[in-house]
Amino acid sequence: xxxxxxxxxxxxxNIESKLFCPCKANYREFExxxxxxxxxxxxxxxxxxxxxxxxxxxxxxxxxLNCSTPEKIAFxxxxxxxxxLPKNFQLTQLNIYGDTSIGSSGSIMVGDKKIRITRIxxxxxxxxxxxxxxxxxxQITLVDYNRAGTPLVEIVTEPDFENPxxxxxxxxxxxxxxxxxxxxxxxxxxxxxADANVSIEGGNKVEIKxxxxxxxxxxxxxxxxxxxxxxxxxxxxxxQETRHWDDKRKITxxxxxxxxxxxxxxxxxxxxxxxxxxxxxxxxxxxxMPESISSKKERYVTKYGIPSQVADVLSSDxxxxxxxxxxxxESNAKEIANIITTDLMGLVDTREKRESAKITSSHLKDLAxxxxxxxxxxxxxxxxxxxxxKTGKELSQIISELDLGNVSDESELIKVIQEVIxxxxxxxxxxxxxxxxxxxxxxxxMQKTKGKADPKLTLDLLKKEVGI
Amino acid sequence: MNLKISALEYVxxxxxxxxxxxxxxxxxxxxxxxxxxxxxxxxxxxxxxxxQARQIDKKIKSGEKVGxxxxxxxxxxxxxxxxxxxxxxxxxxLENFISPYDATVISKLKQEDAVFVGKANLDxxxxxxxxxxxxxxxxxNPWNQDYVPGGSSGGSAVSVASHECIASLGSDTxxxxxxxxxxxxxxxxxxxxxLISRYGLISYANSIEQIGPITKTVKDTAFLLNLVTGLxxxxxxxxxxxxxxxxxxxxxxxxxxxxxxxxxxxxxGTDPAVLSATKNAISKFEGLGATCEDVSLDMxxxxxxxxxxxxxxxxxxxxxxxxxxLYGYDFPVEGYEFNSYISKARTKFGPxxxxxxxxxxxxxxxxxxxxxxxxxxxxxxxxxxxxxKVLQGYDYLIAPTVPILPFKIGEKIDDxxxxxxxxxxxxxxxxxxxxxxSVPFAVSNGLPIGMQxxxxxxxxxxxxxxxxxxxxxxxxxxxxx
Numbered sequence: 001x002x003x004x005x006x007x008x009x010x011x012x013x014n015i016e017s018k019l020f021c022p023c024k025a026n027y028r029e030f031e032x033x034x035x036x037x038x039x040x041x042x043x044x045x046x047x048x049x050x051x052x053x054x055x056x057x058x059x060x061x062x063x064x065l066n067c068s069t070p071e072k073i074a075f076x077x078x079x080x081x082x083x084x085l086p087k088n089f090q091l092t093q094l095n096i097y098g099d100t101s102i103g104s105s106g107s108i109m110v111g112d113k114k115i116r117i118t119r120i121x122x123x124x125x126x127x128x129x130x131x132x133x134x135x136x137x138x139q140i141t142l143v144d145y146n147r148a149g150t151p152l153v154e155i156v157t158e159p160d161f162e163n164p165x166x167x168x169x170x171x172x173x174x175x176x177x178x179x180x181x182x183x184x185x186x187x188x189x190x191x192x193x194a195d196a197n198v199s200i201e202g203g204n205k206v207e208i209k210x211x212x213x214x215x216x217x218x219x220x221x222x223x224x225x226x227x228x229x230x231x232x233x234x235x236x237x238x239x240q241e242t243r244h245w246d247d248k249r250k251i252t253x254x255x256x257x258x259x260x261x262x263x264x265x266x267x268x269x270x271x272x273x274x275x276x277x278x279x280x281x282x283x284x285x286x287x288x289m290p291e292s293i294s295s296k297k298e299r300y301v302t303k304y305g306i307p308s309q310v311a312d313v314l315s316s317d318x319x320x321x322x323x324x325x326x327x328x329x330e331s332n333a334k335e336i337a338n339i340i341t342t343d344l345m346g347l348v349d350t351r352e353k354r355e356s357a358k359i360t361s362s363h364l365k366d367l368a369x370x371x372x373x374x375x376x377x378x379x380x381x382x383x384x385x386x387x388x389x390k391t392g393k394e395l396s397q398i399i400s401e402l403d404l405g406n407v408s409d410e411s412e413l414i415k416v417i418q419e420v421i422x423x424x425x426x427x428x429x430x431x432x433x434x435x436x437x438x439x440x441x442x443x444x445x446m447q448k449t450k451g452k453a454d455p456k457l458t459l460d461l462l463k464k465e466v467g468i
Numbered sequence: 469m470n471l472k473i474s475a476l477e478y479v480x481x482x483x484x485x486x487x488x489x490x491x492x493x494x495x496x497x498x499x500x501x502x503x504x505x506x507x508x509x510x511x512x513x514x515x516x517x518x519x520q521a522r523q524i525d526k527k528i529k530s531g532e533k534v535g536x537x538x539x540x541x542x543x544x545x546x547x548x549x550x551x552x553x554x555x556x557x558x559x560x561x562l563e564n565f566i567s568p569y570d571a572t573v574i575s576k577l578k579q580e581d582a583v584f585v586g587k588a589n590l591d592x593x594x595x596x597x598x599x600x601x602x603x604x605x606x607x608x609n610p611w612n613q614d615y616v617p618g619g620s621s622g623g624s625a626v627s628v629a630s631h632e633c634i635a636s637l638g639s640d641t642x643x644x645x646x647x648x649x650x651x652x653x654x655x656x657x658x659x660x661x662x663l664i665s666r667y668g669l670i671s672y673a674n675s676i677e678q679i680g681p682i683t684k685t686v687k688d689t690a691f692l693l694n695l696v697t698g699l700x701x702x703x704x705x706x707x708x709x710x711x712x713x714x715x716x717x718x719x720x721x722x723x724x725x726x727x728x729x730x731x732x733x734x735x736x737g738t739d740p741a742v743l744s745a746t747k748n749a750i751s752k753f754e755g756l757g758a759t760c761e762d763v764s765l766d767m768x769x770x771x772x773x774x775x776x777x778x779x780x781x782x783x784x785x786x787x788x789x790x791x792x793x794l795y796g797y798d799f800p801v802e803g804y805e806f807n808s809y810i811s812k813a814r815t816k817f818g819p820x821x822x823x824x825x826x827x828x829x830x831x832x833x834x835x836x837x838x839x840x841x842x843x844x845x846x847x848x849x850x851x852x853x854x855x856x857k858v859l860q861g862y863d864y865l866i867a868p869t870v871p872i873l874p875f876k877i878g879e880k881i882d883d884x885x886x887x888x889x890x891x892x893x894x895x896x897x898x899x900x901x902x903x904x905x906s907v908p909f910a911v912s913n914g915l916p917i918g919m920q921x922x923x924x925x926x927x928x929x930x931x932x933x934x935x936x937x938x939x940x941x942x943x944x945x946x947x948x949x
Contacts, residue, residue, distance in 0.1 A: 038568060038569050041794065042789050043567075043568070043569075043794075043795075044549070044555065044557075044562065044565060044567070044670040044789070044790075045547075045548070045549045045555070045567070045569075045571060045667065045668040045669055045670045045671070046569075046667070046668075047666060047667050047671075047674075047702060047703050047704070048704070049701060049702055049703075049704055050704055077785050079784070079785050079788060081788065081791070081806070081807065081810060082806075083793070083806055086789065086794070087788065087789045088788035088789050088791060089785050089788060141806075263833050263834045265781075265784070265785070265829070265832045265833055265834075265837075266832075267781055267782075267785070267832050267841065268675075270674050270675025270676075270705070270782070271674055271675075271703075271704065271705060272704055273704055273705055
């Protein structure tokens with residue numbers, strides 16, 4: 001049987017400062033090597049100062065993944081030499097001397113499959129290497145330390161995955177969960193990375209590193225299973241090794257480095273006293289935990305009668321569910337869910353578009369209320385939404401500027417109706433004998449008013465004028 | 469001008485207008501230039517010191533608020549960072565490292581208008597007991613320049629004992645403040661772990677070391693502790709001691725106190741002169757109204773082994789950052805692969821550092837940790853439990869600071885095992901986090917002997933009272949330089 005496990009690295013992006021110094025956790029907006037200080041550069045004499053907020057956020061992740069959390073956590077040094085590591089050791093956590101890591105023994109459901117979480121640990125992200133030069137001979141490695149020290153949460157799973165599809169589903173669920181918790185923005189480049197280990201029946205475990213996107217992760221494990229099965233079918237033994245994902249060629253390559261033989265000489269970091277996470281901290285975090293995605297979904301379905309599929313889409317995306325939560329009332333909830341899932345999602349389908357979108361919850365509320373009160377047709381509402389996203393103008397202003405408002409003035413509408421009746425005498429006769437065909441006439445009125453006629457009012461008036 | 473005055477006397481004299489900071493600093497620098505060729509206490513002398521002292525005089529004259537040091541000349545061990553100045557750790561590896569920031573103790577002392585006259589010599593990266601492992605040559609004992617001054621804060625102790633400054637800050641990982649203080653006839657203090665911020669102290673074995681003052685009197689140590697201790701946001705291991713005044717009540721005496729004499733620290737091979745000084749100290753304590761009894765700390769016999777295992781492990785990791793990529797010495801990177809460059813660059817470390825880093829690569833490694841590093845941690849824990857138990861029944865514990873007298877330069881440098889045993893009486897306070905002080909107590913054959921007093925954690929104030937009481941019972945000859 002195929003077995004796969006994952007190690008996911010998730011940056012805490014929604015946090016002010018790095019894990020051990022006051023530099024910004026949001027390093028992305030800085031020029032190279034500008035977001036640094038003596039501490040994250042590991043200068044002689046500097047000491048780590050633990051960001052307690054990061055401990056809380058990591059604990060929230062552990063709680064959301066149903067992990068047990070220890071009363072006291074500790075940090076360890078992982079000693080190895082690498083140019084992106086300013087101190088030539090990484091501050092991280094482990095459980096070999098008792099459970100001192102931020103969380104352990106959790107689980108998460110992927111459909112009906114339970115994926116067990118071995119451990120969650122809080123650690124510092126290293127710097128970023130930039131390679132320049134074309135051939136290996138004149139290649140130089142540059143280091144940008146802006147990222148060094150960013151809080152990173154590592155989530156280690158048991159080898160519970162049986163196929164690449166489960167891997168993908170798990171990652172989707174996990175990234176939605178982390179976003180919903182408000183601890184990380186998985187769509188930021190490099191905010192989430194993963195390593196995988198893969199073994200097939202009768203073969204050794206192979207680790208795959210260097211996978212930079214979740215999209216590629218699925219491809220990488222798929223490739224690796226195929227590779228191993230092909231070896232196996234030809235009776236070639238599968239060696240236990242670390243392989244690197246080649247991003248360009250989309251294959252895994254044996255890494256000749258002796259990485260797996262490294263001895264990290266782990267030992268307790270004396271500069272960071274043990275951190276107590278007591279009952280009151282737990283209570284505080286529990287009260288701060290946002291509603292889970294599954295409970296949101298259930299509420300949307302049972303309380304507002306939103307169709308299950310719509311509720312699923314809406315609840316799993318924090319951006320949209322936040323908009324929904326802020327804008328809906330009991331009466332307009334369905335309408336708002338509809339606007340978001342059928343129209344808005346198509347308009348802001350990328351991260352950039354979302355960020356530049358000017359829409360607020362009050363816009364959505366106005367829009368839904370206007371549809372429900374007949375002030376604007378669904379069709380016009382679509383156009384108005386487009387304009388709102390682009391400009392952020394008030395709905396009322398957009399309606400008047402683009403002349404999108406429904407024609408609900410009776411006398412005006414009657415004029416149009418009378419025109420239609422005189423032009424469509426045959427259809428009028430038909431409607432008299434078969435009242436259902438009156439919809440054809442409604443359509444004609446709509447055509448003449450460019451879709452702005454209040455549909456209900458139009459129908460009422462038409463019936464009266466036709467005499468049915 | 470009398471350069472032999474204590475810190476408190478200096479403050480008094482400046483306040484009374486009898487001396488100016490500028491004159492005193494100028495005279496101090498003059499003395500350094502006269503005698504430091506012989507002593508080599510300093511790696512660098514601060515050429516701006518007189519100007520800085522003059523600025524402080526101006527403040528005094530204008531009636532502005534002046535910090536508690538009044539321009540007092542202080543030396544700083546060269547493993548403590550002073551902004552925009554070289555901090556070499558007496559290593560060729562850091563010969564060009566200019567710190568871009570101040571250690572917390574330095575910013576505190578700047579606030580209090582201290583003048584830093586220079587950076588004091590040490591064993592490379594504070595690893596050693598004699599300063600013979602300084603990459604820039606050893607310091608000499610001011611009592612007899614053929615002899616070692618102790619270490620690793622040897623330069624600090626020499627500078628204070630020979631009146632090249634009023635006081636100094638050293639660091640103590642296994643006795644590195646107390647040992648040279650004992651060998652040079654100065655007061656050396658290792659505070660409770662966490663009392664003084666280590667931010668800006670270049671780590672050797674961070675879980676057990678502390679910055680500590682070396683001064684001419686116990687009162688001066690209390691005076692400095694008042695200025696440099698306390699909670700620091702840049703060091704998570706610091707302890708809140710707000711409201712503590714180490715100087716007030718220092719005359720309280722030790723009447724009725726119980727003192728334990730640590731048997732395991734009066735070992736075979738203790739110099740007869742040290743032995744008789746210890747007996748003498750016991751009777752002085754009793755004369756002051758304390759009762760003295762023998763106590764046993766069984767784990768002490770494993771303490772040096774545990775100490776070297778733990779310090780090597782931490783040093784191996786702490787010194788790993790010196791890969792010469794971001795700072796260090798001139799050595800072009802072109803043509804090297806990363807690992808080979810590091811290996812090559814690290815050959816600039818001296819022999820003792822290399823010895824401890826190799827040990828540090830071995831004792832915590834997979835397959836060996838259980839036999840060495842983890843066992844050492846167990847000794848540390850058991851020793852702590854033992855001393856805590858003993859301290860329930862005693863206010864202080866005493867032992868000679870070093871079992872032997874200062875020895876000749878070169879005499880033991882090739883015998884690391886013999887040097888390791890010099891640590892036997894000092895490492896316990898580091899391994900257990902307890903405060904300990906070395907008080908100059910006797911001179912034998914023209915060489916000083918220090919007496920060590922230990923107390924329980926956060927009992928620093930009480931410890932200083934005992935040390936002050938003992939200090940009052942002795943009058944030592946003046947240093948012959």
